[in-house]
Amino acid sequence: MSRLKEYIYDEKNGLHYTLNGDYYIPDLKLLEEHRSIGKYGRMHQEYLREAHPDRLNTLILTGELWTYLADLNEQAQERLDTIMEQMKDAEGVTEELKRTRQMEWVQRCNNIHNRAKEIVLHEMIYL
Template identity: 90%
Template sequence: MNTLILTGELWTYLADLNEQAQERLDTIMEQMKATEGVTEELKRTSQMEWVQRCNNIRNRAEEIVLHEMIYS
């Protein structure tokens, strides 16, 4: 990490990591939505349930990304 700071590459590294994490998060969320049946039809017929399930999926997906990319 000190090398990144000294060479001025820390912000580039962090920006790249952030982009990769966001892409991974989006992918995981889409996969979970498909698997769990969280569809536009559900959004149309039961908006509160759709929001709750999307929030739940987002929370679980964020935990996965944190463990895969940040904590490891």
């Protein structure tokens, strides 16, 4: 009986395999992603887990989940910042207001933040 090679390469699919018992197992390595998925990424991941488990599994199996969530988190944060700036401009929440009436400025900024966050959640996180 011939001894099987410990490692093989399949030119058809471009994968390397390692012998494990009687079977060759593909040597798969996921790309490393060093960005955080953040708050919005975690919220969307939970949404996918509950509402779209097939989509979540596809992202996991293709190794795209972490990058997808990190990208989404960055886009959601940028969108939140943009909406907040637009609302501040439209509603006259200025540095002058901050300097002269701090409590009113804080209240109005909190109100703007909460409304902007709801928009981002509706538009990007819970699709």
